[in-house]
Amino acid sequence: MPAVKSLDDLKRIKAESLEKRQIKASAGQAQVTVAMGTCGIAAGARDTMKAILETIEADQLSGIVVTQTGCIGQCEHEPIVQVTLGEQPKVTYGKVTPERARQILKEHVVGGQVVKNLVVPA
Amino acid sequence: MTVAVKNGKDAMQVVRTAVVHHGATRDELIPILTDINHELGYIPHEAVDEVSRLIGMPKSQLYSVASFYDMLSLKPRGRHVIKFCENAPCHVVGGRQVWQALHDALHVKPGETTPDGRFTLLTTSCIGVCAVGPVVVIDDDVHGNVEPEQVAEILARYE
Amino acid sequence: MKYFRSHVLVCIDPECLSKGAHEVEDALQDELVAQGLIDEVQVLETSRIGGCSNGPELMVYPEGIHYVGLTADDVPYLVEEHFLKGRPVKKFMEQITVVTDEELGPPKPKEVRVVLRNCGQIDPNNIEDYIAEDGYAALAKVLGEMTPQATIDEVTRSGLRGRGGAGFPAARKWQLCRNVPDSPKYLTCNADEGDPGAFMNRRVLEGDPHSVLEGMIIAAYAIGASYGYVYCRAEYPLAVKTLNIAIQQARDFGLLGENIMGSGFSFDLEVRMGAGAFVCGEETALIASIEGKRGEPKPRPPFPAVKGVWGKPTNNNNVETYANVPQIILRGADWFASMGTEKSKGTKTFAIGGDVSNAGLIEVPIGMTIREVVFDVGGGIKDGKEFKAVQIGGPMGGCLTAEHLDLPIDYESLTKAGAMMGSGGLVVMDDETCMVDIARFFMEFTQDESCGKCTPCRVGTKRMLEILERICGGEGQDGDIERLELLSAQIMKTSLCGLGQGAPQPVISTLKHFRHEYEAHIYEKRCPAKVCRPLIHYTILDNCTGCMVCARNCPVEAISGQRRSVHVIDPNVCIKCGICMQVCNFNAVEVTS
Numbered sequence: 001m002p003a004v005k006s007l008d009d010l011k012r013i014k015a016e017s018l019e020k021r022q023i024k025a026s027a028g029q030a031q032v033t034v035a036m037g038t039c040g041i042a043a044g045a046r047d048t049m050k051a052i053l054e055t056i057e058a059d060q061l062s063g064i065v066v067t068q069t070g071c072i073g074q075c076e077h078e079p080i081v082q083v084t085l086g087e088q089p090k091v092t093y094g095k096v097t098p099e100r101a102r103q104i105l106k107e108h109v110v111g112g113q114v115v116k117n118l119v120v121p122a
Numbered sequence: 123m124t125v126a127v128k129n130g131k132d133a134m135q136v137v138r139t140a141v142v143h144h145g146a147t148r149d150e151l152i153p154i155l156t157d158i159n160h161e162l163g164y165i166p167h168e169a170v171d172e173v174s175r176l177i178g179m180p181k182s183q184l185y186s187v188a189s190f191y192d193m194l195s196l197k198p199r200g201r202h203v204i205k206f207c208e209n210a211p212c213h214v215v216g217g218r219q220v221w222q223a224l225h226d227a228l229h230v231k232p233g234e235t236t237p238d239g240r241f242t243l244l245t246t247s248c249i250g251v252c253a254v255g256p257v258v259v260i261d262d263d264v265h266g267n268v269e270p271e272q273v274a275e276i277l278a279r280y281e
Numbered sequence: 282m283k284y285f286r287s288h289v290l291v292c293i294d295p296e297c298l299s300k301g302a303h304e305v306e307d308a309l310q311d312e313l314v315a316q317g318l319i320d321e322v323q324v325l326e327t328s329r330i331g332g333c334s335n336g337p338e339l340m341v342y343p344e345g346i347h348y349v350g351l352t353a354d355d356v357p358y359l360v361e362e363h364f365l366k367g368r369p370v371k372k373f374m375e376q377i378t379v380v381t382d383e384e385l386g387p388p389k390p391k392e393v394r395v396v397l398r399n400c401g402q403i404d405p406n407n408i409e410d411y412i413a414e415d416g417y418a419a420l421a422k423v424l425g426e427m428t429p430q431a432t433i434d435e436v437t438r439s440g441l442r443g444r445g446g447a448g449f450p451a452a453r454k455w456q457l458c459r460n461v462p463d464s465p466k467y468l469t470c471n472a473d474e475g476d477p478g479a480f481m482n483r484r485v486l487e488g489d490p491h492s493v494l495e496g497m498i499i500a501a502y503a504i505g506a507s508y509g510y511v512y513c514r515a516e517y518p519l520a521v522k523t524l525n526i527a528i529q530q531a532r533d534f535g536l537l538g539e540n541i542m543g544s545g546f547s548f549d550l551e552v553r554m555g556a557g558a559f560v561c562g563e564e565t566a567l568i569a570s571i572e573g574k575r576g577e578p579k580p581r582p583p584f585p586a587v588k589g590v591w592g593k594p595t596n597n598n599n600v601e602t603y604a605n606v607p608q609i610i611l612r613g614a615d616w617f618a619s620m621g622t623e624k625s626k627g628t629k630t631f632a633i634g635g636d637v638s639n640a641g642l643i644e645v646p647i648g649m650t651i652r653e654v655v656f657d658v659g660g661g662i663k664d665g666k667e668f669k670a671v672q673i674g675g676p677m678g679g680c681l682t683a684e685h686l687d688l689p690i691d692y693e694s695l696t697k698a699g700a701m702m703g704s705g706g707l708v709v710m711d712d713e714t715c716m717v718d719i720a721r722f723f724m725e726f727t728q729d730e731s732c733g734k735c736t737p738c739r740v741g742t743k744r745m746l747e748i749l750e751r752i753c754g755g756e757g758q759d760g761d762i763e764r765l766e767l768l769s770a771q772i773m774k775t776s777l778c779g780l781g782q783g784a785p786q787p788v789i790s791t792l793k794h795f796r797h798e799y800e801a802h803i804y805e806k807r808c809p810a811k812v813c814r815p816l817i818h819y820t821i822l823d824n825c826t827g828c829m830v831c832a833r834n835c836p837v838e839a840i841s842g843q844r845r846s847v848h849v850i851d852p853n854v855c856i857k858c859g860i861c862m863q864v865c866n867f868n869a870v871e872v873t874s
Contacts, residue, residue, distance in 0.1 A: 042266030070488025075253030
């Protein structure tokens with residue numbers, strides 16, 4: 001890991017990090033982010049995450065990056081999953097049970113169709 | 123001499139590990155006691171004696187600190203510790219009914235352990251997940267949006 | 282009339298039917314006959330139990346256990362385990378999920394995210410993500426281009442006030458500490474967010490820990506501190522874990538530790554966990570706890586800025602205060618001061634909880650009105666009920682009512698109205714809340730958390746709690762209100778720390794705005810909100826169809842009646858749990874006071 005010795009070092013890391021994101025976006029990769037703050041976990045986010053990972057493995061889906069993040073703030077709608085396909089705007093889904101996670105993966109991530117009735121206004 | 127402990131762990135070994143890990147100084151007392159409490163389920167008297175000896179602190183002061191903090195217990199606890207959030211935000215969204223359901227299921231008062239040693243029922247202060255209240259914490263699992271009808275199912279998951 | 286010990290409801294909605302509900306039902310009947318249980322367990326058909334996406338579904342009463350995804354093959358095992366041996370079968374049970382509510386709240390257009398800008402946007406366990414959002418650029422600017430005094434001056438100009446509750450100007454604290462000719466100096470971060478209903482700090486710690494670390498390093502540079510502690514409550518294990526990962530990554534990148542960014546400035550820190558004591562959120566108690574002692578507050582002066590950890594100068598600030606610092610440095614004091622009111626600059630995070638539609642976290646410029654926060658951002662009251670009150674400032678804050686809805690939320694306005702900003706927890710209450718019960722609730726909390734050092738707090742809160750419990754229990758006496766007022770005044774005047782000084786505040790504010798509720802409890806033995814159990818009665822109305830569901834579910838068998846005739850609740854046996862009202866499908870159970 002590089003030691004940051006100056007502002008230039010920081011700028012370099014920032015540029016590299018942003019570039020990585022750009023590559024992911026233009027390669028058409030899908031990013032699926034699960035909010036795993038304590039409130040998300042209390043609402044069942046771990047099961048949601050598990051369902052997502054299991055579905056990806058079982059259906060042999062590729063090109064999907066699954067990450068986690070902290071609390072998004074809309075705790076009433078936990079568990080929350082955000083999907084970003086390529087360069088399209090991020091879509092935030094609420095109350096994502098394991099069953100709905102599978103639906104979102106199949107219809108949005110693979111099929112390209114946003115599951116409108118599960119979306120939370122960003 | 124082994125003490126009646128959770129998971130059959132050797133209390134003295136747990137104490138020594140904790141003291142070595144944090145350092146044998148007074149200011150590390152709370153982290154040390156927290157580790158012991160976590161490993162053994164509570165802090166046995168023998169553990170207090172040993173910590174006192176290793177750090178060089180009078181036992182009375184150790185008891186003074188251990189008895190002050192809510193999350194440290196000097197009494198044995200059940201195999202599973204239930205912590206129910208009893209604060210206003212959870213109360214206002216239906217916490218009272220969930221509390222009643224817990225009582226009905228366990229038949230013990232807060233602070234007590236069920237006769238079969240399975241559950242200890244405690245109240246806890248706010249865990250900070252109020253938007254998904256009512257909240258019940260069992261061991262390290264945080265259960266949110268709990269309804270009275272779900273209490274039996276949730277409890278059944280813990281042996 | 283046959284009495285069954287158990288009822289099994291089988292969902293026969295089209296969706297469940299299409300998944301084989303009838304096969305399951307037939308298998309169930311067969312198996313019950315085979316096991317000789319058909320006279321004890323009744324199988325009934327019903328419509329929608331759960332989501333039906335998990336069908337076929339069963340509901341077993343009286344336990345209320347919900348089985349999903351069953352096949353006919355599962356049935357023999359289920360019958361043997363559950364009905365013969367009395368062991369509910371975990372693997373067939375529904376996973377606990379959030380009860381669905383398709384109605385989504387309105388967007389939150391008035392949020393301005395400064396402290397929360399990265400939360401939910403980045404991976405908190407990846408420092409590079411933080412750097413990509415200009416993380417640590419403020420630190421680079423401070424170390425490379427600014428002197429410690431210039432740093433303090435910039436924060437002074439921004440008008441940043443401590444976000445922990447008291448609202449003391451942050452930079453003034455830093456200056457005081459800087460001016461003390463003693464060393465070494467320490468920094469502490471108060472992450473002991475204990476106010477029930479407040480979880481803003483948790484969100485920042487779990488979602489953007491580096492913003493707090495960066496703020497702390499900048500503050501340490503400004504003051505001349507060499508070591509720091511983040512005192513985080515043990516009830517936040519994920520926050521502690523995330524912080525520790527962040528600290529290690531910052532060290533690996535040379536942003537913490539010796540010679541940070543080659544500037545010659547060295548600073549390191551560690552996380553200290555609390556152990557379940559609300560009072561440790563008070564800064565002198567926090568310091569005592571770091572030192573391994575009982576968390577008992579000390580008189581001030583001397584202030585921690587002069588004599589803190591180990592008797593050395595210590596600057597203590599809240600998580601949110603530190604999290605604001607990097608942005609103030611990067612975007613300038615003028616930018617920060619352009620938000621908020623004249624005396625309260627910047628933004629504030631709030632946690633809205635209780636009976637609102639959109640419970641959660643928001644960050645808004647200081648000065649937004651309560652109405653805007655509760656209705657525009659919070660989505661108004663859930664289930665179409667009426668707004669009754671909002672508690673602001675935690676257990677030492679006060680209740681405000683509908684007449685205060687247009688009050689701006691800033692430090693001065695709230696204090697004048699008898700509440701306080703506190704750490705930012707708002708608990709919204711609807712018209713089914715009993716305000717005496719709420720006051721009792723908060724008093725129970727503060728009584729439990731009192732450290733015991735000061736007699737007025739230790740004993741006084743206990744006496745107040747006893748009186749409140751009597752009132753809620755239907756045994757209120759003439760003179761109780763006066764006693765509460767007298768005790769409140771005494772405790773507030775003579776307690777050493779903020780806990781005692783603020784403990785009577787919920788009682789005082791509810792007495793001010795809801796005195797009539799107290800009087801109804803005491804003189805009429807009536808609870809207007811129909812909450813306090815000893816003062817309420819459950820009765821069954823004439824539209825009861827005699828379906829007997831309530832009688833079966835009553836845990837104390839207080840309900841009697843024949844099938845198809847109106848049932849009756851025996852008030853001497855009834856424990857007022859409310860289960861009958863919940864299970865009645867005909868709204869035939871009423872609660873009165």
